[in-house]
Amino acid sequence: MSTGSRVLQRVVLPVDPDQDILPLYVEGELGQPPVVAEDVTTPVSAPAEHQDVAQVLSRRSFGVEPRSRASFGTYFNAFPAAYWRKWTVVEQVTLATKVSGTGQVLVYRSNARGNIYRVQGEAFEGAAGQTFTFTLPLSSFADGGWYWFDVVAGAEGATLDEAHWEAESDRPQGTVTVGVTTLNRADDVVVLLKQLASDPALLEILDRVTVVDQGTQHPEDADGFAASEAGLGGRLRMIRQANLGGSGGFSRGMSETLDEGVSTYHLISDDDVRTEPEGILRAVTFADLARRPTIVGGHMFSMFDRSYLHSFGERINPWRFWWGPVLDKYEGHHLDQGSLRGTAALHRRIDVDYNGWWMELIPTDVIREVGLSLPVFIKWDDAEYGLRAREHGVPTVSLPGVAAWHVPWTDKDDSLDWQAYYHERNRFVAALLHSPFEHGGRLVRESMYHQLKHLLASQYSVAELRLQALEDLLSGPEHLHAQIDTRLARIRETRARYDDARVERTPGAFPPVKRKKVSKRGDGYALPGGRLGNYLGAALGMVKAVRPPSDLSREHPEVEIAAQDARWFLLARFDSAVVSLADGSGASWYRRQPAEFRRQLTRSLELHKRVLEEWPELSRRYKAAIDDLVGQEAWKATFARTEADDR
Known part of the structure; x- marks a missing residue:
């Protein structure tokens, strides 16, 4: 096939008029970042002037007001040059723009540190669908950086009729x-x-x-x-x-x-x-x-x-075997408040x-x-x-x-509902298959820590589901296909036995709060500070967890706690508490049960000890079974079996 031009990325505008997402497509002048203290961990970013959705003329056309700037250095329209350089065969890219009116097309680039450079530009006057092209190398984007362009309108205003990024390629078109x-x-x-x-x-x-x-x-x-x-x-x-x-x-x-x-x-x-x-x-x-x-x-x-x-x-921390954002201090970003151009962290690949x-x-x-x-x-x-x-x-x-x-x-917090079983079991399955550490690194120890926190928080349904997850894990890889269509029903049966899993959606569904003793400093709602406070909370919680709860706490909750405050070291202080759901749709009444605490704690210690001791053999078994687990024929057998069972 002869070499031809391939469109890599079209400049587009929102499918439906939506002012909220317009900053993802086009912005105005770049402002100045706020002045902050050096120890603030939130990345500093600069805002940009917002454009108006009325300027969107079509899916690919945008009107620029007289003597103003429209920048397409935005999430959906800037060209992520560093990604194309690293992962593809493209060595240079051509920006093709069609404009009308009077003004300038200015081309910019950035580096991995977020520094901005103007690289090319063309002026136009009285244009009617005039095309400008800019050929841009990708050789200097090893660690990060973007290309983009702005349209600066003269006194008569300007229009971006359309634009796209293209490259030469002889690769066939995929479907x-x-x-x-x-x-x-x-x-x-x-x-x-x-x-x-x-x-x-x-x-x-x-x-x-x-x-x-x-x-x-x-x-x-x-x-x-x-x-x-x-x-x-x-x-x-x-x-x-x-x-x-x-x-x-x-x-x-x-x-x-x-x-x-x-x-x-x-x-x-x-x-x-x-x-x-x-x-x-x-x-x-x-x-x-x-x-x-x-x-x-x-x-x-x-x-x-x-x-x-x-x-x-997203990445997986191999020692903890837990997922999280690649940028530790940058899990999310408001692009309407801090523009792509003005946010240095977003320029690194x-x-x-x-x-x-x-x-x-x-x-x-x-x-x-x-x-x-x-x-x-x-x-x-x-x-x-x-x-x-x-x-x-x-x-x-x-x-x-x-x-x-x-x-x-x-x-939402799906680690506290029926999905707790799958969070626990599937994390362990993935680690058995892929952890680089002989016994899964910190995973087993961390799982036990979390188990203890759930128990101290009177989240007995969560703790029980996590125990069942480990029991199934220990049974071997064969259970994965065998139980995929039946496990959820058993999970629901388990949750139905526990107070913390029973949700009331109606305000006032629970008895009023009553407590015999109230702290001189208030209701004891304040969260402890620092690691020492957490350790003290754990120690006091362990003592309280095995003591009989007050008779009054069985009839009335001692406190109401908002979801964002429902930490284990706070919940451990009370015999009972009404705790709201993370999505605000209801609440549950947590009630401390010393006998259940002792039973689940004993099982937790036994099961985590077994997983740690059996890790090498479990890992070998799951790895040996991977082809049967993920193979198309195995899945087809499951589709056929569950279809027959569903009739």
């Missing part, structure tokens, strides 16, 4: 199947399907959209489904199956794509997201031009605070261990080699897949400009 897993989110699925059908350029490379429906409220019954289906032009396939969790739904989508044998890539998508269709085009193009087979992931913005970049890059499965593009050849998801129902399936792929020489790149809006996990 994609989008796999969506849903559980009773019919309206969300309809909106997502509409978004996927909204971009003609995306439809050109979209082979199929496979929706795996695991619920009882079906998208076909939702308003607007017929129109969304028609917009996809016969590309939509609906599949119903038993609820096998995210890992079961995503694996079904992967398996169907492999069987069809048409698409170059399979894109995993949550059902409850809003997507930027241009991001899917960019992910496919990036993967097409990657130096080697590469998984391309998208970032996550908050569904509610829509300019808040919630996840910019971020290399990741994995990408969340709210949006991830995987080459089908990689799926054939690496396998489908672990059969773990929910939690850690995406993180484990990234680690497994890396062991096969396949990197994951979280690519700026590729993103979805999703409900952030900061608005």
